[in-house]
Amino acid sequence: MHVLRKFGLFAIASGLLVHAQPYPVLDDAIINEINAIGLTTFASLFPAILGTKTGFSLTNRLTIGTNSSLFIPSNDAFKELSLDTMDDELAAKIISYHIVQGNYYCNDTKNILAEDLPKTTIARTLLDDPDYVQLQKNLSQVLIWGRNKEVNGKPVVELLHQPSTTTVLASHLVQGYAIFVIDHVLTIPPKLSSVLDTPETSKLKDIVGSSKFHTTTPDRKSIRILEFFDGRDYLHGFTLFAPNNAAFDQLGQQFSELSPENVTLLLLNHAINRETLYSTDFAKSIYPSISGQATQFISNSSGTFVVSGEVTAKILSTDRLVKNGVMHLIDTVLTDFSQPPLKAAGEGGFCDDACDDFF
Numbered sequence: 638m639h640v641l642r643k644f645g646l647f648a649i650a651s652g653l654l655v656h657a658q659p660y661p662v663l664d665d666a667i668i669n670e671i672n673a674i675g676l677t678t679f680a681s682l683f684p685a686i687l688g689t690k691t692g693f694s695l696t697n698r699l700t701i702g703t704n705s706s707l708f709i710p711s712n713d714a715f716k717e718l719s720l721d722t723m724d725d726e727l728a729a730k731i732i733s734y735h736i737v738q739g740n741y742y743c744n745d746t747k748n749i750l751a752e753d754l755p756k757t758t759i760a761r762t763l764l765d766d767p768d769y770v771q772l773q774k775n776l777s778q779v780l781i782w783g784r785n786k787e788v789n790g791k792p793v794v795e796l797l798h799q800p801s802t803t804t805v806l807a808s809h810l811v812q813g814y815a816i817f818v819i820d821h822v823l824t825i826p827p828k829l830s831s832v833l834d835t836p837e838t839s840k841l842k843d844i845v846g847s848s849k850f851h852t853t854t855p856d857r858k859s860i861r862i863l864e865f866f867d868g869r870d871y872l873h874g875f876t877l878f879a880p881n882n883a884a885f886d887q888l889g890q891q892f893s894e895l896s897p898e899n900v901t902l903l904l905l906n907h908a909i910n911r912e913t914l915y916s917t918d919f920a921k922s923i924y925p926s927i928s929g930q931a932t933q934f935i936s937n938s939s940g941t942f943v944v945s946g947e948v949t950a951k952i953l954s955t956d957r958l959v960k961n962g963v964m965h966l967i968d969t970v971l972t973d974f975s976q977p978p979l980k981a982a983g984e985g986g987f988c989d990d991a992c993d994d995f996f
Contacts, residue, residue, distance in 0.1 A: 667812045671709070674809055676818065678715040682728065691729035695736060695763045703813030706742070706749075706760070708735045708780070708796070710822045711806060717822045734764040734825050737780055742815035748808045749817050751794045754783040757956065759915050769825050771961035773874025773911050778826060781915075781956050798957050800824050826958035829866040833879070837966065840885045850900050862904055866962075875962035876914040876924075878907045878932075878943050880970045881953065888970050902928045906945060906971050913963050916941070916955035930973070946973030 672680040686692030699705055710717075720728070737760040741750045752758055758781070764770055765777035772778070781797045782805075796803040801821050809816040826832075833842035844850065845862040852865050865871050885892065895903065905927040912924055919934040919941055926932050926945065935942050941952045943965070950969035957964040 667814065670811045671816065674807075674811075674816070674818075675712065676709050676816075678712045678720075679709045682715075682720065682732070686725050686729040686732065689726045689729045691726055691733055691766065695729065695733045698763060699736070699814075704738070704740050706737045706740055706815035706817060708737070708805075708817050708819050708823065710735070710819055714819065714821050730764065730766055730769060731822065731825065733766075734762050734769075734778060734780070734823055736763045737761060738763070738777075740813075740815045741817075742808060742810050744810075749782075749794050749805050749815070751782055751784040753792075754785050754795075755955075757781050757783040757797065757916060759917050759956070764825065767869075769960065771869060771873050772913055776874070776913075779915070779958065780823070781958070796823060826960050829877070829959050829962070829964065830863055832957050832959050832964055837881045838879050840882045841879055844885075844900070845904060849897055850904065851897075852901055852905065862901065866908075872908075872910055872961055874911050874913045875959075876909040876912055877959075877962060877964045878950065878952075878967045878971065879964050880907070880950070880967055884950070884968055884970045888972070891972075892970075903970070903972060906930050915963055916952075916965070926971075930971075943967060943971070945971040948973040 668680050668683065671683075687696060718728075718731070739760055741758070741760070742748075743750045750758065759779050760781075761777045762780050763777060765775065767775075770776075770778040782794055783797060784792050785795050786792045788804075794805040796805075796819060799821065803819055803821040803823065805817045806820055807818040809818075830842070830846070833839075833845075842863075845866070848861060850862050851859045852862055853859055854865070854871060860868070866875070866877070892900075908927045909924045909932060910927050914924070919936065921933065923931050923933045930945050933944050935944060935949075939951075941955075942949050943952060944950075948969060948971050950967035950971060952965050953968055954966040957966070
């Protein structure tokens with residue numbers, strides 16, 4: 638199928654869909670203004686996806702009101718996609734990740750509303766297809782951005798944790814909708830196995846992907862730990878505190894002396910199930926890890942830390958988005974199971990006498 642084929646644009650009268658037409662669409666005036674500010678590829682693409690299930694849904698949601706923000710790639714940015722051969726449905730899903738709930742245009746500054754890094758803004762997108770996002774309670778995927786004040790002496794708003802540094806080039810208010818022009822097409826968050834594919838987490842990926850270490854699924858199937866995190870049927874919403882390579886180096890010989898069962902307990906102690914805790918959610922609440930240990934957060938002038946039992950780890954990098962959760966990079970392996978375990982929130986994973994003082 639050819640995503641650049643043209644559909645007719647249908648009018649909306651007084652903000653209401655004209656029922657004689659088969660598809661809900663944005664007013665011609667909006668498409669014309671998007672064209673006028675130079676976003677001609679998007680203006681051509683948007684009506685082309687109306688015939689898809691995803692395109693119909695997201696367009697219908699947009700026509701309800703203007704409380705939305707569209708992050709639209711520039712014409713040059715769209716060259717990153719093979720639009721001539723891309724399936725319409727896939728194109729619609731990619732576009733849905735570029736639309737967030739809430740209008741983030743600031744009338745005073747004529748720019749996007751953004752926090753100065755390291756603070757961030759986190760907003761829900763319209764991407765909620767279970768083939769692409771599997772968060773708790775069927776929540777849609779999020780998009781994260783912040784203002785970097787260190788770029789060439791001029792503040793720049795960046796969309797975070799994208800494969801290429803992605804920035805907001807311009808901000809517009811079009812018929813009440815916030816339109817932000819960006820310099821790359823956004824990438825939908827992948828599985829954990831892909832998120833871990835970085836030099837700083839290579840050791841963790843090797844361990845969780847090893848055939849030596851397993852956990853048990855609700856149907857009593859034994860699978861590798863990475864399969865547990867990646868599998869569609871297991872974790873729907875999780876928070877993972879991922880030790881970097883230096884953290885495993887610091888652990889040294891202790892790790893190699895652990896039994897496979899204790900390695901599993903150790904690794905699952907770094908994850909909270911059914912809670913996708915972004916950096917804006919760090920608070921005084923206490924959460925059980927999948928292994929059952931109490932997990933909480935503290936912040937001071939030195940940064941933000943995760944505390945598990947008697948072990949405290951500094952959070953080095955936050956909000957690395959995963960298809961079914963979020964990952965934060967930490968500098969210390971969370972090894973302490975000495976406290977009485979809380980009831981774990983996880984499916985799979987367990988905690989018994991092996992939790993106590995295995996180091």
